[in-house]
Amino acid sequence: MLPIVLTPETARIGLIGEGEALERRRALLAGAGITPIPVLPEGDLGDLRILFVAGLPTDLSEVLAARARRAGILVNVEDVPSLCDFHVPAIVRRGDLLFSVSTRGRAPGLARRLREWLEERFGPEWEVFSAELGEARTRWRGEGASAADISVRTRKIIEEKGWLG
Template identity: 40%
Template sequence: MAAVIPVALDPAHVRIVLVGQGPLAKRRLLQLVDGGASPAVYSPEPDVELAALAGDHLRRTLPSPVELDGVHALFIVGIPDEAAETLARQARERNILVNVEDVVPLCDFHAPSVVRRGELLLTVSTGGRSPALAQAIRERLETLFPTVWADRLAELAALRDRLRAAGAKGPEVLRACRDLIAAKGWLP
């Protein structure tokens, strides 16, 4: 089993590009946008919906090697295997992290299944081994953590900010936050 390192990327500091077409490309683009990214989208034959979602970020071609310069993370979805392999190789030559949807040997990273509740981000990953399991667990997490968790996190963040402003240190802040969670009965 390969080891993995979970990270959350800040799209304000990471240049992301999506290359692809079809329903999986649309899904990936929506996930990237939901995460705050505004990726360049390269799609030789985008359908109407992908073109509309990508808007001004759409380029109706595959990226040239020069267009990959300065990219940090490249998502490849729904293009022919030979083109995906070529793009993955070109990206790696430029030290770009690559994810080729459902082609584990071509992936430097895997995008987890995601539940967003405001700033609360819950993720599930199987390292690309079983997207079906990741999806099933994500669906369960959606029921365990309904949308009200966005407000709960905001309440905890406000408490943390007040305590920090009053000079409280880490252990005291942690204890106060855990006490609030317990008092409200948020986690059984």
């Protein structure tokens, strides 16, 4: 497994599907700041890099996955691991702070429970904490601080404020 974080400004992500599954994927992408490109079953996949398929019959999902792969597009078909080039982890988002948990699609219940555990321990206040450290890092870099110095300063703030107990 290789976890990555995509930059919303450059992600070319398509979305096709129906019903609740489609809306779950749309909400996932919106939470990441991504407006997906709508795809029609027989439509052009254009210059997509990733395609999400959700809530469609298996036979149509198989056809779409095969088309995407032939075009060099990574595909995720919700709840059909055998048709997926990648899996979407369980996510906790606190502003720019992102926690993800994955079992490679093999134990989604475990990933969901760990996500809930993280949500309980890292509440909405972590969005503020993360933003504060981000602003400090930008300031320190502008002052010419080295990466090592920034790391030390970051640890010091976290410890001084008792953010991790």
